[in-house]
Amino acid sequence: MITQTIIRRPGKRIEGYRNSSPRFIKVLGVGEKVRDVIADINADERDNILMTGSLDPHGLQPMDEPVNGIKPHAVIVVHEQGDQDKFPFLIERTASMLSFVILETKGVLHEEAESNKVRSIRAIADLFVTTSDRGFVKELVSNLAS
Numbered sequence: 593m594i595t596q597t598i599i600r601r602p603g604k605r606i607e608g609y610r611n612s613s614p615r616f617i618k619v620l621g622v623g624e625k626v627r628d629v630i631a632d633i634n635a636d637e638r639d640n641i642l643m644t645g646s647l648d649p650h651g652l653q654p655m656d657e658p659v660n661g662i663k664p665h666a667v668i669v670v671h672e673q674g675d676q677d678k679f680p681f682l683i684e685r686t687a688s689m690l691s692f693v694i695l696e697t698k699g700v701l702h703e704e705a706e707s708n709k710v711r712s713i714r715a716i717a718d719l720f721v722t723t724s725d726r727g728f729v730k731e732l733v734s735n736l737a738s
Contacts, residue, residue, distance in 0.1 A: 594647040594680060595621045595630050596659065617737045618664035618688075619729070620655065623675030626695065629729050630670070649678045656686035664688050666736045669713060670729050673697045673722075679709040685716050691732065692717035696724040 597619045621630040647653070655667050666689040669681075673696050692713050706714075714720050721728070 593624050593627065594649055594678075595627065595645065596647060597630060597634060615665040615737055616662050617733055618656065618659060618667045619733060620667065620669045620681075622669060622671045622679055625672035625675045626670045629695070629726055632726075633730050633733055647680055649680050651680050652682050653680060654684070654686065655681045655690065656688045666691065668693060668729065668732060668736070669717075670695065671710065676707075679707075679713065681713075683709060683712040683716065689719070689736075690717045691719040691721070691736075693729055693732070694720075694722045695726060695729075696722055 619630065619633060621627065655669065656664055658664075667686055668691045670693045671679075673694055690713075694710070721732075
């Protein structure tokens with residue numbers, strides 16, 4: 593099960609300033625176990641989210657592929673430790689900032705047990721985080737979208 597959302601902050605920022613246009617954040621939740629994290633983000637930001645729903649787990653697509661014609665400024669991939677869902681993405685640097693968040697379940701993350709795709713995404717991510725705090729993802733999305 594792959595779900596994705598793209599979030600846009602409403603309103604305007606400083607007119608004419610190059611970093612002032614609204615930022616689009618694409619969140620990819622990989623696996624059934626992160627469905628609640630995506631649902632929490634969607635519930636809180638309902639008016640500002642364009643949803644595409646589930647993705648084909650057998651296809652290969654860029655992680656920063658546009659959603660409904662909108663190219664994201666940042667991509668956040670969320671995965672729970674030990675979840676075995678497929679990653680239907682090309683493992684390559686993205687044009688946008690790439691954050692990879694692994695939600696820990698018990699104890700320390702065991703790198704040796706990670707799939708090759710998880711290790712590959714981790715190697716190219718601009719930001720890699722392991723945390724047991726499921727609310728961290730929502731905070732990260734809010735900070736990047738502001």
